[in-house]
Amino acid sequence: MTFHWASTHLLPDKYFLKMVYRKEMGKKLDLKNPITLNEKINWLKLYDRTPLHTQCADKYAVRKYVKDRIGEGYLVPLYFHSEDPDAINPGNIKNIPCIIKTNHDSSGGIFIKDLTGVDWDSVREKLRLRLRKNYYYGSKEWQYKNIKPRIIVEKLLQDSRGNIPLDYKLHCFNGKVNMIQVDIGRDTENHHRNWYSPAWEREPYRWSSPKGKGKYTDPGDDDVAQPATLGKMIALSEVLAAPFDYVRIDWYDVDGVLYFGEITFHHDGGKQPIKPEKWDEILGRKVQLTNFRP
Numbered sequence: 001m002t003f004h005w006a007s008t009h010l011l012p013d014k015y016f017l018k019m020v021y022r023k024e025m026g027k028k029l030d031l032k033n034p035i036t037l038n039e040k041i042n043w044l045k046l047y048d049r050t051p052l053h054t055q056c057a058d059k060y061a062v063r064k065y066v067k068d069r070i071g072e073g074y075l076v077p078l079y080f081h082s083e084d085p086d087a088i089n090p091g092n093i094k095n096i097p098c099i100i101k102t103n104h105d106s107s108g109g110i111f112i113k114d115l116t117g118v119d120w121d122s123v124r125e126k127l128r129l130r131l132r133k134n135y136y137y138g139s140k141e142w143q144y145k146n147i148k149p150r151i152i153v154e155k156l157l158q159d160s161r162g163n164i165p166l167d168y169k170l171h172c173f174n175g176k177v178n179m180i181q182v183d184i185g186r187d188t189e190n191h192h193r194n195w196y197s198p199a200w201e202r203e204p205y206r207w208s209s210p211k212g213k214g215k216y217t218d219p220g221d222d223d224v225a226q227p228a229t230l231g232k233m234i235a236l237s238e239v240l241a242a243p244f245d246y247v248r249i250d251w252y253d254v255d256g257v258l259y260f261g262e263i264t265f266h267h268d269g270g271k272q273p274i275k276p277e278k279w280d281e282i283l284g285r286k287v288q289l290t291n292f293r294p
Helices: 003-009 013-025 037-047 051-057 062-070 120-132 230-241 278-284
Strands: 078-082 098-102 110-112 151-155 167-173 176-184 192-196 210-212 246-254 257-264
Touching (some): 013 037, 037 246, 051 257, 110 120, 167 230
Antiparallel strands (some): 098 110
């Protein structure tokens, strides 16, 4: 039994989160009086667990939630789905370009732009490995624990120039958009992350993720133009976010057409610093924990 397995599977969730928070943030996690945004995200991990969280974290089941709330016109076209990796073969995968992914994790998918030369054995093996993994244990994000794993094949969104569109991530506090995250150059060394207000003004903080080799997704020097769909994006996000204290709603704008991306409840696991540090508290004080009792 390895230490990693023991810590993720045997430690109570609260102690695991405190251990990880101290390691990543360099300070104690206060769950008795959470004030900062990262503290409140960790509190929500432990104490805000409902079947709706599981449905919305499930990339297949969330489609019904979106359809019921705002209409199915915002859903990315679904080409195929199956619980069996052997079903991922040329007989079933005919619509391209497409993206193949699993419904129960938070990582990227497999892009298929041309059926010629696809190593289907390799694709199926990658999917088998993903299907076996329960992502709750590594993060203690409870909403992943009870998702029934499934493979989904969706249309690969591309703009008129063949580029993957920007994704806009709207962070909602008690049903209202407060922060907008735009990632530029994802999966490259030039990956930057800009932050905007709902009025599309640059924010003075950064909330960056590690991208390897000691580098982070810090804001870039160049601005991103305000999307023409911003108002609609905000309005739709607030409808989807209404039941939750804190949630992130992701969107793609493809040449002016909006597509829903996903719902994320605990951005970066609540363990990446917001800098300058005072902004972790400024933002955190805006989130009201409806079920919190001191």
